[in-house]
Amino acid sequence: MAAVYQALHRRVSSLVCRLHSTYVRKMRYLNQLKEDDSLCRQAQTSGTFYLFHNLSPLLQKIGKKYLVPQLSAAEIKLVLEKFQEAEQWTEKSVLIGCSDEHRPHFALDLGALDKSVIESELQGSFTDLRKALFVVDGKDSPLLASAQSLLRWHDSHQYCSKTGQPTQKNPAGSKRVCHASGVTYYPQMSPVVITLVSDGSRCLLARQPSFPPGMYTALSGYCDLGENVEETVRREVAEEVGLEVESLRYSASQHWPFPSSTLAIACHALVGAQPAQISIDSLELEEARWFGLEEVVEGLKREPMSSKQDDGRFLPWFPPKQAIAHQLICEWVQQQSA
Secondary structure (H helix, E strand, O other): OHHHHHHHHHHHHHHHHOOOOHHHHHHHHHHHHHHOHHHHHHHHOOOEEEEEEOOEEEEEEEOOEEEOOOEEHHHHHHHHOOOOOHHHHHHHOEEEEEOOOOOEEEEEEOOOOOHHHHHHHHOOEEOOHHHHOOOOOOOOHHHHHHHHHHHHHHHHOOEOOOOOOEOEEOOOOOOEEOOOOOOEEOOOOEEEEEEEEEOOOOEEEEEOOOOOOOEOEOEEEEOOOOOOHHHHHHHHHHHHHOOOEEEEEEEEEEEEOOOOOEEEEEEEEEEOOOOOOOOOOOOOOOEEEEEOHHHHHHHHHOOHHHOEOOOOOEOOEOOOOOOHHHHHHHHHHHHHHO
């Protein structure tokens, strides 16, 4: 009887979804996959898979382009047949999205298997995500970032923090459950503010010692427990460069997978127009300075490899367009040019 009810429920849900937009239908289908374990297992047989190895995605280089292969369940099976216990691996996959035609997308990390064998079979290479995000097509970058974050979360939440007992993921990977305590764990993101400071005619950009030579970007920092976004912006600017924010405005947000899953909340902050003495926190920053409009425009045009000068010094360059810091800098340029 329960099976009949579930089948009827799915048919009614499908009929209702047809009355809505493509986006609404897709979101409701994804929610069904998260809530209905049997439906999700069925979807794994017809979905596509993005492969990872120790959190590095598989890329294929075709000419000068890097592509992210979407493998069918049958293709995955052919690869896994070269290893023992192949049938168990698809159960380790996590749902990361679906196409407008309702073809589900899953991510699967094969880090326990021989990387060279998989790369040889699929004529690709597992690439560090920091590099992959900036060489693949723009539509693939968010999916890879989300996939790695979800895979990392499952890897680090295999045990219950209350009982110490193993947790079990559902087929979609949207949660983990400790059956000993009944506690359900859901993936979470940490909020981070990223702030472009301006005094009206200049913007402030900084760099950390770990940055590539010559790269400058906006200030950033995690929200402390109990803080709102405005309080975090003011505190971070005060801590890192010793300036007091007079006003701020929200720009946009972006999921960012480094160092772990974060929600980057991008803002513009205005400080006093009087000569402001920058006082950097040397524990956080290597350097911070003011940039004029002309220098920012030139920096946006500059590629990392072209920033090194004959004397060994590096000209300033800024994060690529896939990063939300790039958007903040471009917005500031447009405002100054208006």
